[in-house]
Amino acid sequence: MEFTRALRWLLIAGALLIASSKLIGWAVEYLWFDALGYVSVFWTLRLVKLGLFLVAFLLVLIYLWINMFFLAACLARMGTRGPASVTPGLFKLAAVGVALAYALGFTGEWDTLLRYVWAQPVGRTDPVYGLDIGFYLFALPFVEMLQNALLVLFLLATALLAWVYWTAGALRFEWAGGLQGISTARWHVTINLALLLLALAAGFYLDRFELLQSTEGAVHGAGYTDVHVLRPALATVAVVTAMLAGAVLAPRVQRAGSGALAVFGGYMVLLFLGLVLLPWSVQGLRVKPNELQLEHPFLEHNIAFTRAAFGLEHVDERLHDSTEPLELAVLERNRPTVENIRLWDWGPLRRTFRQLQQIRSYYEFNDVDVDRYRVDGAYRQVMLSARELSDVLQGKTRTWVNRRLQYTHGYGLVISLAAEKTGQGAPLLLVKDLPPRAQGGLEVHQPAIYYGDTMSGYRIVATGVKEFDYPKGDENVYTRYEGRGGVALDAAWKRGLFALHQIDASVLLSGYITPRSRIQFWRRVRERTERLAPFLRFDDDPYLVLSDGRLYWIQDAYTVSSTFPYSEPYAGDFNYIRNSVKVVVDAYDGSVRFYVMEPEDPVLSVYRLALPKLFRPLNAMPEELRGHLRYPQQLFEAQAAMYSIYHMTVPQVFYNREDVWSTPWEKFGGEQVRMKPYYVLMKLPEEERLEFLLMLPLTPNNRDNMIAWMAARCDFPGYGELVVFKLPKERLIVGPTQIEAMIDQDTAVSQQLSLWDQRGSRVLRGNLLVIPIERSFIYVEPVFLIAEGTDLPQLKRVIVSDGERLAMEPTLEESLRAVFGDRPREEAGPPRPHGPGRLSEAREALEAAEKALREGRWEAFGGAMRALERVLSE
Template sequence: MKIKSFSFGKFNVRQAGLLIVVAAIGMVIAFFGTIMNFVVDLAWFREVGYTDTFLKMVFSKLTVGIPIFIFFYIFLTLYLKIIKKKYYDKMGIIPDPDSDKRSGRIKSIAVAVVSVLFAFSISGIFWMDILKFMNSTAFGVKDPLFDRDISFYVFKLPLINNLFALALNALISLMIITVVYFAVLISQDPPPKEEHNIHDDNIRDMYPEMRNRESVNKLVELGLSIVITIGVVFFMVLALRNVLSTYELLYSSRGAIFGAGYTDVKVALWVYRIKAVVSLLIAGALLFGRKKGDMKKLALGGVSVLVIVTLIGTGAEMAVQNFIVSPDELSKERPYIQNTIKYTNLAYGLDDVEIRDFPVDQNLTVDDIINNKETITNISLNDYRPTKEAFNQLQGLRGYYSFNDVDIDRYVIDGKLTQVFLSIREIDKDKLEANARTWINTKLKYTHGYGATVAPVNQLNPSGQPNMILKNVPVSTNAEALTLTKPQVYFGELTNDYVIVNTNEMEFDYPKGDSNEMTKYEGAGGIELNLFNRSLFATRERDLKILISGGINSDSKILINRNIKTRVQKVAPFIRFDEDPYAVIADGRIHYIIDGYTATNFYPYSEPFSDKSNTNYIRNSVKAVVDSYDGTIDFYISDETDPIIETYSKIFPDLFKEMSEMPEFVRSHIRYPQFLFDIQAQMYATYHMNNPDVFYNREDKWDIPIETYQGETVPMESLYFTFKLPKEEKAEFVLSIPYTPKQKQNMTAFLVGRNDGEFYGDLVLYSFPKDKSIIGPQQMEARFSNNDVISKDLSLWDSRGSQVLRGHILTIPIESSILYVEPLYIRADSESAIPEVKRIIVGYNDKVVMEETLDKALEKIFGKPEDSQEVLAGSVVDDEGNPVEIPGDSGAALPGDQTGISAPSDTIAYANQLYEEAQEALRNGSLSEYEAKINELGEVLKQLK
């Protein structure tokens, strides 16, 4: 019987063609943004020299996406065609060729759209997993349960798991598509009417034209056969998924350890295996039942068995854990605890920590202080946060300049290794006056920041402010290592917008007296703005001015992706980059170094370092270097032993360089990253315990000490120091943090990350004698607070309207002793007041002193040197960096300080010097330097009131 098919009204060939054209236009519109971004990205990657990397990423996604699209399109087309044929055959419907042709076009478009969305969403997720699978590098370490190399879990298992999860979701989606398509077929070509009406109201109401129970039975039989077929495949996939779930036991958090424990190995492992077998049996039962006609009974029975096995397995796991393991946990879990200790240390690079004894004797003399002068002269009397305030107020010069961050580094200055604070002067366009934030100003004129400010961490001027040895605009310094020939900052941490350079407008360089110094960009960075690119970027930025502005010429270039973190992440999105880049002045230019990390969540038996993150393996494998003028980017492999970065370098052979290729003037400034060190220090506080019994009882667990910092009680930060490690020949730049026993305050050890030369990346633990109680940072800080003189003065200063801020308490190893130093800041009662170091507190053994300078404090504890000309620290200096002595106890008056009644002559002399220098700057037309000197003079004069 021929049944007239459902019709959409008059639908001729012209209308069908129009529908296809409209659909094509819709696809172009939908993907216009993607196409535009591709063209822009291609131009940008060509500019930075990583076209091959970009094309590898694009073609990898296409290589994955296109086959998936083709397969899914063909499969879905054939699948729907088979369903339709089965439906017509079963229901005795003779199709209408014209109707089929019209509906076929619509179906093809729908299938194509669904296939495109499916394929390229999958390729966007899986492309890197597939490349890592194909280019995996062995770790050379096998897990203790399944005896597989760690590379299987890091590079292969994630893709396999994702594919099986995708398969399960695809089968569910296929079932939904099947139901929807059946509904469409029934509405378009309903079963033929029969004489006997059915009495099922629900079916009759849903499909008014279905009036025959036989038709209903045929539909149910057809639908059930298709669902059963999908079910067979579903349970086969589920069986394999249960096999894969056994590997997830390696990341179990059940019980006392991380990783597979007694219950996981003895019970849960077998439960998964049994569930896999049951799932296969259900698949077989469904297949068998379809032939025998007992589908419903066998399907329900099989699923019931699976549910019962799951419930029994869960109950067995709970019973074994609670009644067998818990009463004898240490005995049962001992071998698994050993696994956790071993693999966690391997995952965080803690297996190579060098442990050295530190026999604390606390018998320092003044000669020891003199012999460790590199250590003493690099003690950080400034703190980075007050330093940032000082830089912004004294060197900001204009409201639109901003010092976003203060970095810590070391330079050889006057032949001496000197630790410094360094900050880059960037433009913050949001701070321009509202009427000055025009398009010309923000895009063509105010294009870059200018210069930097540098201050040694140990030097103060007589006012207690950082002694700046690189400052002002134009930049001035007497230190050859800090010379800047290209001080302009086109790429930085605050450069979040695009700018256009080499235009008809001159660019603002820096303020000079009553006028401004102007410049033109001479760098290699930027994308040329020909007519096509002007149209492209005008569309992308939704800014017509790029296209019509008369200020743009044929030589103009647009600088995009100027934020250095965005810049490196765009080139290498698979690397995790540090949130805190640091600036380096080298070869006359400003460079940024950004630490890159390779990490995974899939290292067996390794405990994640955070409850908020499942990451349980990390390496600082990459150092990215960005030039602040040209924007050039270089990636260097800093850990060649890491299999993850080796895998990435196989995938992108032109992306990474060897560390030996890094210029020495940059390489001498690389640092052990604080982010990684803090993770390692946190994990090592527990995982230094190698004995399973000790580990289980946490008998020797350590803590990071607590300190009072700027009025708040916080965990101590790891800090960069320059000091001579015990038994080493010279001072070096290190990262360090102390440990105290759990819930105790005495110091038990300190961990050091080395930064210099061949020792870069080495971790050294200095362990204190177990039979001695060594005073810890928190205990020493409590002594500072309980000291009668210090306590009285702190209360007095606080009560007189000024704010007392305590800096970091510094733990300094010297010979076989520990010295504690804490700077004390006073902030005047004024919104614009800068915190200034007014006192230095030093603790050693039972001695605690507070003096105006570090020199005085050291002399009070250890005595004066035999040579009266010997300067121990030289922490207070004049404008030329020469040590200045602040005589006696008559230091600069503090609020309520009865010992500072008379103003010291050195302070008055320094004020006169600042005044003369300010007048000289004014005569030379350097308004910015004049303002800086006057501001500094104002702070000095406050001390003379």
Template sequence: MTDQTTAAPRSRRLSPLAITIVLVVVLIIAFLAIASVMTEVLWFEQLGYLEVFAIQWLAAAAMFVIGFLGMSVPTFIAIDIAYRKRPVYARLTAQLDRYQEVIEPLRRLVKWLLPAILGIFAGVASATNWETILLWWNSEPTGEVDAQFGIDLSFYLFTLPLLQSVAGFLSAVVLISLILGVGTSYLYGGISFNEREFRISKATRIQTAILATVYLLIQAGSLWLDQFAALTDTSGFATGAMYTGVHASIPGKQILAGIAAIVALLFLITSITGKWRMPVIGTALLIVSSLVLGVGYPWAIQQFKVLPDEQSVESEYISRNIEATRKAYGLDQVKVEPYDAITDAEPGALRNDAVAASNIRIMDPEVISRTFAQLEQLKQYYKFPNSLNVDRYELDGQVEDTVSAIRDIDLSGQTSWYNRTLVFTHGYGMVAAYGNQRSAGGEPVFLENGIPTSGRLGEFEPRVYFGMDSPEYSIVGGDHEKPIELDYPSDVSSGSEAPADEAEDATPAESEEQATTEADAAEIGDGTAEEVNTGRANLTTFAGEGGPELSNIFTKIIYALKFQDVEVMLSGAVVDGSQILYDRSPLERVQKVAPYLTIDEAPYASVVDGRIKWIIDGYTTSADYPYSEIQDMNSLLVDADNQRTSMLAKPVNYIRNSVKATVDAYDGSVTLYAWDTEDPLLKSWSKVYPGTLKDVSEMSGDLLSHVRYPTDLFKVQREVLSKYHVTNAGAFYSDEDAWRTPDDPVASTSEGTANPPQPPYYLTLSAGANAEPTYSIYSTYIPDATGDTARDILTGYLAANSNAGSEDGKIAEDYGTLKLLTLPKSNTIPAPGQVQNSFNTDPKVSTELNLLRQGGTRVISGNLLTLPVGGGLLYVQPVYLEASSGTQFPLLQKVLVSFGDSIAFEDTLDGALDTLFGGDSGANLEDVEGGEEPGSIAPDDGSEPSGEGEEEPSSSGNSATITQALRDMQEALTDRDAAMQEGDWTAYGEADARLKDALERALGG
């Protein structure tokens, strides 16, 4: 016998180093998580909405715990019972023996770990339903009932979604527990079978039968709930339970629920008797019944009852859909007014619409944004948005429509952390121009501009720390010996008289410190050093409360981690009192403090009560309103101004503009106002977050004067109304009067793609007979037809009153009124596409446009506006010119107008209107009530617009020959292009006048 040396088994214990590494990793992960949460806590706390964060996180955490325990505990019990009740002397196959040998060493770990993993997944899924549970908990009856069951709508909006979520969760828990219990019993002999027999132990039988009983009872409950969910079913002719749903699907769901409950009882009996025959038969019956009642019977009713006479059979249910849809989308109070539009442009036709005509906006906010940038950007570190805001201000007792934008900061040229974070921290100023005027050179006429800002908007805080394009984060304020934030350059002035590179010096504000030392210049660095050295940069220190303070090393560390910048922690410029500003987009700030809102994509900034404030509309939405048509909200918002499409659909069939929000551009403070206090969703959310909503009575008159009807809500409503303006079920079914929004004729798209819909426009207009001019948003309709049946004629004109008034705490009575002007089918009023085609093909217009394009000058067609004035429809389109080289920005040079089949093309709007209406449109306010003319040309001497239009060039009856006129035109074009490239606007105006004179002589006057 030989001795054998047995090697000592290696210890599987982790070494101290491995344990240390694991602990360090865990601590790092934990600290990063804590840092992430703490930065959110500090952000909400500083803004005054910490309760929103706390409620949201506590609700989500509670739902996670419920989901975790609700899944992990039952699944653990199912595994544990199946193992503990396993047969002691089970006859196992060789294969099962091998399975047990593999599993046994890991059995305890699997028994605990598998339910825990399943619980984590279930907890995460449950946490996403925190809104559902909070809404239900704080709901209250609406006082309105559905058309099928007569149940209060609160059941569908709040209770049904919760019950469906609970039923789905419980089904998953019981089903997974059943599978795990059966699987464990099989592995340990509780269940065995072969070709000759099937064996199941008593314990396994009882466990399986009870779980099956519970599962079928839950399914019975789900089937019962499905009858109510049928009221938002989208498989029929329209959303809701149609004839087949009411007479086949709903009764079928009720019967199936009863069958499922009976089969559940049979399984419960089996757990006692051990007889499987009846529950097996019952299960088979349930499956067959599901096919017959859930598929076969509804199909038969649809084919043999509904389709042969669908219009008549579905009439009642289509009416339900129409009524519910119009109410859910806020269209039940639309005022419909026939509008028998005339087409003859008679002299004086606009006399009764002089106020509306005088406010026609000839400045296209999509086109002149580049003009704003050229004239008012002033420095390379400023920028303007691609689209300007359309707003209005009361000036000297008269409301003026304007186009405006804030001058935001641009960090694209800054490379150092110091500059990007501590120096270039904010934009500066509001720039606003009259919407209905231009200078002699075609530039906007500014009512507020320059640095320091000046004009007619009074004194206000011009600094913009919170804007749509603000830096990701900035560190501001603090106890610095000297200011280090660049406030504004002092070597620039208003850009309204010349491009930015020709601007003159301006006097800096006395309240700000002007940096003059080499040390200051060295600190600021980059492109600002020269400005600081020569005293041409004014510095400031943020004096508000806009972000959490970096008051200790802990806050510096967590923000250094958040933004992955160690400088936040190490920089000596971060001193006591320094604040860190982040999440600065107004949309993001409102969304975070009001997570239940759908935010309008078109925020706008206005000067309100001495501050620049962003005004944002918030919506409460639902997809659970009975019988209301379900739409994808994201697709409804797409038009020429918003061609971004979301990959994720947002189904809605109920929407309310429930909240108006403001964000202060200086300190970022967010204020939420409860706008629609009758909205049941808002009532519930106001209970969830008590104290976060202010009453409309707290809104100042100045703020209310800038509130407007929301863009996105109007887009949704116009698309729904394009079909649901028809209230007769028979006509609705035949789809004989369906409309659509016309394509934008001036939108730029890629080759081979259709133009997107024309966006709605804000204008001061009179919608309908005897209507007073008011600030409104409007859109038009054409027949919804394609191919040979397509007709580009107007069928409807929708306008929403956007004037909320100017009285403190009181919304104007007519605000939000929707008016639909319907045109007779016998009329053939051209739609925007047809009008644009007429503009492009008119011989006189095309000739002059071709002349204007000589030398490479670019002709830009502005937005094509439609106004119901003069008893007909007036179209107005500004035409801009842009040089092909040198300094390039659009200048308004011509205005196209159309009424019926008549077209005019002149230098000014009032001139074009007079030409269009036989020499006198009647729109001159001076003739009516001593006001301004529409589209007047402002003087170039910096004075306020006088209201007198530019004198029309005269046409000489004894002109030179056509040949001489063409030579004069060519010479004038050459001189004008040269003047534009050199920025000589006086010479440009003179050459332009010579061009017009020569053109009229060439065309025979």
């Protein structure tokens, strides 16, 4: 008894500790949601979770305690307390523990409940049962969750009761007399057994609908055997199991003994025959010899539903008749496309930004994004990166005041033209330095970045401590936060609450904090969006936008499902996806806005009904911001992968996999990698408008030539349209892998690259871009040079090819003229030998460059690198 009492108090203390921690977390979340204007979202999500927890806990606890009541009553009449003296107390604690476990498990299914309660019809039915697709997306997952939970609960209860009664002597099984013992015990166990069988019967019945996710046939979804054999077998088994549930309550069955065992054996044989042997036999003997004929309608279902689930039903397929040879006159007609061919890769450019524009060690360029802006009135492709604050204060500078109050934000951004470079191979910067200096018509009015891609930890702003803004010469410029970001610390209880939440007493005790101070936490863009809308799946790459002089982050959000009938899953994950929401986060005040991109998405419709104040229509987004929306790369990759197979809509062609496409290989940094989709600013063939696109070349499976290319439009009014240009199969169109091989085999190019790579520098070959120009293609690959001992990639050469000719020159324009000019290309002779004098000059120039780089003397650094380039090129 003492042990039971001690255990009870220990459990109570643990529960109180957990509850207080939860309450503190909820209070902090409430204040955070309130500061962002989404209190209704907080209450809806919390009440759904709390409601699930309470209902599940109470129902399971009542069920278990009713069982414990009858168990205790039966054992009391027998004059025993069970297999151990502490049985009743332990059973009560066990019941509470099981109820808590179930309640916590159900809390994690809040999204399933949300989808079930606010379910909407999709307007499309499945081809087997004729049910609306909404049943599979919203209702079936919830019902299956309940069925599985009840099955496990009844199984545990039945097994536990049988064990206790058996060990107490209240029940026994006799071969001739069946189940013998106290009548109350016998009825108690058989009622729970009947409930268990009913839950099992419900599972078999629901499995009929799960056949539409079957992987046993020729394709994903119900096949011939599933529909004509397994479906009726499951229905039969469900009925038989339900009948058994009623039969076990009959006294004659309970006392049947060997007869009951025979019935159980017959039931197991039925399961084996109906669910295993018969489907296996039909599949092997009937279907496999005639698979194409019998599976034909199911192949059609899989094709149609997969295309619908991945948004591929309305892909605009066109023929790209690549027959015209490219000439300089054609390139001149497409000058805007040529001027925007991206030469910089984000990896080398980020390293260059860090060397040239990071300025101080506490700043960080985490990522480089691709976008388009009006530069001096022209539509130009640019690359940009935020100068965020990193948490790298060391030694005596790593004080609480510095980390939490003074170093609070990043500052500014860098923007460069994607297709331009300086004479030294550096990017041509449109926005640079501290404070930001902008040109080309760009303006930066509010460069402070309090919320970003990598921000971690909390900061307190508007305190008695001046906030570091940016360095200026030998001094620093300071500022004071004037925004509404964060939670106001205008009451002592709030400071105490956050001190507990952050486990940091300084929040409560610091004299620098005033009633005007605000605490900013959860400052990372993705963390903010996930906490506000945990039911959405977010893209890995939020991107920076400069709009009206302010900095914003745009985060793509997806609605996904894995229960769309007959749809093939992508990478073993989801089989339905839409980019239904664009999220905009203000880098200064942290405000978050959710804009609806696809109001017809049935999954999003559920959340719009449940959380009406969270979402805004797209036309509420500022027009300038809308001009920077991009088609997300992750969605495009999934669609391209699925379309590589599901462009085949004829069942026989699809079944034989006669025309499967794949993503080509390219060489990047000396390694073979799969080509990634890339953004381009160009005119589609036979169209006049220059537009921002996301595109990817495609090749036949296990072949290197190009068979098609796919593009997603990013500019309005055509945003989101997918276009696929199929290439003529009777002609060989060179693919990226073949171009990479041409580069490797070109004597002049390989000699020059090997020469650079041998001593004093390292060559980095960038991403190969395939650029459609009217009815032809050009292939462009940048070459970066990194001097030994530095991490400053320079764009030194540009390789251009038309599939037959190839040239490598210092600029894109020179390479184009070398390939498409009137005069034939002259083969470069062997490199001149470099004597000791030349090597000495190169070494001296490199040492001078490294010294200038360490000392921050950029003009001297540029001069030394020019000298090095001059020596290496001779």
